[in-house]
Amino acid sequence: MPSFFHRLRMRLIRQNRFIGYLKYAIGEIVLVVIGILLALQINNWNKARINNNLKQEYLLRLIDDLQEDKAILQATLNYSLTVHSHAKKAVVILEKPDQALKDPVNSLVHLYQSSQLQTPAAVKSTYLELISSGQINLLKNTPLKTSLIRYYEYDWAVSNTMALLNDYREALRSKMADPIQDKIRKECGDKYFKIRDTYEVMLPKDCTIFLDEKAAKKAVQDITKVENLKEKLRVHISNLEAKIEFMKQVKKIQEKLIKELEAVV
Numbered sequence: 001m002p003s004f005f006h007r008l009r010m011r012l013i014r015q016n017r018f019i020g021y022l023k024y025a026i027g028e029i030v031l032v033v034i035g036i037l038l039a040l041q042i043n044n045w046n047k048a049r050i051n052n053n054l055k056q057e058y059l060l061r062l063i064d065d066l067q068e069d070k071a072i073l074q075a076t077l078n079y080s081l082t083v084h085s086h087a088k089k090a091v092v093i094l095e096k097p098d099q100a101l102k103d104p105v106n107s108l109v110h111l112y113q114s115s116q117l118q119t120p121a122a123v124k125s126t127y128l129e130l131i132s133s134g135q136i137n138l139l140k141n142t143p144l145k146t147s148l149i150r151y152y153e154y155d156w157a158v159s160n161t162m163a164l165l166n167d168y169r170e171a172l173r174s175k176m177a178d179p180i181q182d183k184i185r186k187e188c189g190d191k192y193f194k195i196r197d198t199y200e201v202m203l204p205k206d207c208t209i210f211l212d213e214k215a216a217k218k219a220v221q222d223i224t225k226v227e228n229l230k231e232k233l234r235v236h237i238s239n240l241e242a243k244i245e246f247m248k249q250v251k252k253i254q255e256k257l258i259k260e261l262e263a264v265v
Contacts, residue, residue, distance in 0.1 A: 055138040056265060061126040062148070063261045068196040069123040070254045073156070075193075075200040076120045077247045082203040084240045086113035091233055097224035104216035105209060111223060112176065112184045114233065115169040118201060122157040144260050151257060161246040164239035168232040175226050180219055183209050 089110040093100040100107040127148065130136040139145040156162065173181065188207035192199050223229070 051138055054135065058126065058130060058135065058138065059261055059265050063258055063265070064196075065123045065126045066254055066258050066261070068198065070251060070258070071195045072120050072123065072198065072200055073247055073251055073254065075195060075202060076118055077244065077251070079116075079118045079201065079203055080240055080244050080247070082205060083114060083116050084237065084244065085205075086110045086116075087233060087237045087240060090114040091230065091237065093220070094224055094230040094233060097220065100220055100224070101217050104213065104220045105211050107220050108176070108180060108211070108216060108223075109184055109188060109207065109209065111172060111220075112181065113188060113203065114236070115166070115172045116190075116203060117166055117169060118190075120157045120162075120200075121198075122152075122155050123198075124152050124155070127152040141264060144264065147257060147260065151253060156247070156250045159246070161242055164242060166236055166239065168229070168236040171226060171229050171232050172223065175223055175229075177219060180211065180216075183211065 086109075093107045093110060130138075136145065136149075139148070184207075187209045188204055190201040191204060192201055194200075
């Protein structure tokens with residue numbers, strides 16, 4: 001085919017048919033331009049297809065991360081609710097120590113479990129990859145992209161609310177005898193369970209430990225005399241309630257984001 005066009009071009013030149021050759025040359029240029037444009041268009045189509053597949057992959061990974069993050073938050077919320085339940089009972093123990101002596105072992109459990117603490121870690125690996133690689137711009141939905149950035153940059157797990165102080169924990173554990181703490185930790189301490197690709201902790205709602213009755217009563221009496229312990233526990237309860245309400249709101253945001261992502265997959 002190229003030799004045919006070459007022969008045609010040479011024949012036109014030899015016959016001095018300039019206008020015919022000019023038309024031929026223009027036609028040849030047009031064909032070349034059309035070929036280039038088609039190649040560019042095909043390249044753009046391929047690039048758009050690759051980017052769309054990559055975007056879909058990232059969207060699915062974001063959904064998976066958010067589902068795991070939601071499960072971690074729920075585990076943290078459950079943990080905090082259990083601690084809060086013990087703390088409300090511990091307040092009564094500190095306010096009415098004589099009544100607490102009727103069941104000193106359980107009183108010690110409530111006092112100790114009120115000081116339990118969990119430090120969760122949010123799941124954000126896919127988001128960090130999107131930011132570091134610049135692929136966040138694959139998400140053309142500006143409101144969705146903004147919502148994702150706001151959610152991940154805030155990082156609920158290390159927020160000021162989740163970092164509220166727990167002075168009660170130090171005050172109690174510095175006064176409770178080590179053998180008692182050891183027994184409570186052994187029978188009533190953190191229990192680990194798997195959530196997707198990570199492990200989280202939970203507290204048993206009920207637990208039984210065996211202590212000498214006389215030693216348990218002495219321990220309760222000593223603890224109820226600790227200065228400002230009741231006040232620190234009340235502050236701790238207030239902080240727990242703030243954390244619990246905060247996590248409930250974060251959970252709503254997570255659920256909303258998951259729905260928005262699922263809508264564009």
